[in-house]
Amino acid sequence: GAVVSQHPSWVICKSGTSVKIECRSLDFQATTMFWYRQFPKQSLMLMATSNEGSKATYEQGVEKDKFLINHASLTLSTLTVTSAHPEDSSFYICSAPSLILSYEQYFGPGTRLTVT
Amino acid sequence: AQSVAQPEDQVNVAEGNPLTVKCTYSVSGNPYLFWYVQYPNRGLQFLLKYITGDNLVKGSYGFEAEFNKSQTSFHLKKPSALVSDSALYFCAVRDIDTGFQKLVFGTGTRLLVSP
Numbered sequence: 671g672a673v674v675s676q677h678p679s680w681v682i683c684k685s686g687t688s689v690k691i692e693c694r695s696l697d698f699q700a701t702t703m704f705w706y707r708q709f710p711k712q713s714l715m716l717m718a719t720s721n722e723g724s725k726a727t728y729e730q731g732v733e734k735d736k737f738l739i740n741h742a743s744l745t746l747s748t749l750t751v752t753s754a755h756p757e758d759s760s761f762y763i764c765s766a767p768s769l770i771l772s773y774e775q776y777f778g779p780g781t782r783l784t785v786t
Numbered sequence: 787a788q789s790v791a792q793p794e795d796q797v798n799v800a801e802g803n804p805l806t807v808k809c810t811y812s813v814s815g816n817p818y819l820f821w822y823v824q825y826p827n828r829g830l831q832f833l834l835k836y837i838t839g840d841n842l843v844k845g846s847y848g849f850e851a852e853f854n855k856s857q858t859s860f861h862l863k864k865p866s867a868l869v870s871d872s873a874l875y876f877c878a879v880r881d882i883d884t885g886f887q888k889l890v891f892g893t894g895t896r897l898l899v900s901p
Contacts, residue, residue, distance in 0.1 A: 676829075702887060713876065713893045714830075763829050767887045775889060777822075777829040 672698045674766050676778035683754055691749045691781045693764030699744035700766035708761040720747040754785040788813045790877045792892035799867045800900050807862040807895045809877030818880035819860045823873050867899045
């Protein structure tokens with residue numbers, strides 16, 4: 671089946687620095703990818719929709735300038751957390767919809783971000 | 787707006803016993819419903835979906851779900867639980883209000899299967 675990878679799987683950074691998380695569709699092309707944030711013991715919160723060749727669409731309440739999304743190619747989307755703060759510590763998950771059945775999504779394994 | 791509710795934060799069951807994880811939905815139009823499982827520090831894995839057809843849907847790892855239109859429910863079931871089934875389970879519905887590709891997730895139910 672379709673595989674979505676994320677890199678890194680976990681990252682620790684200092685407050686004020688920026689960190690980039692990559693999401694790749696390994697065996698299929700994805701014109702759209704989704705970025706979610708998950709707090710401990712909570713559900714997934716959709717942050718933004720990444721669109722290849724155009725600007726990302728952010729959900730209400732998500733800071734565009736803090737969470738920069740770039741859909742560089744049909745297989746790669748990146749999420750950059752800028753000027754990270756401890757409250758940005760979370761589990762970030764990306765997903766990509768199937769090209770055949772758009773209502774099906776393939777999820778990456780997630781990236782654990784810890785900001786110290 | 788489309789939504790799903792998972793009324794139980796946690797479900798405890800002994801290994802070998804049947805399990806049920808509950809989900810109710812609220813949608814306009816025909817529902818596209820999904821169940822996903824998440825193991826610690828991992829992404830979501832697809833279990834099964836209901837689009838149309840038989841109300842009893844069979845999925846991965848021996849799981850099945852029953853779509854009940856009159857009760858607006860889509861409960862996840864398994865006849866005999868395994869310790870390895872212990873994980874976080876999410877019910878989801880396609881969000882047709884904002885785009886066919888978006889999913890709206892429930893709050894998740896932690897399943898704990900004891901030996």
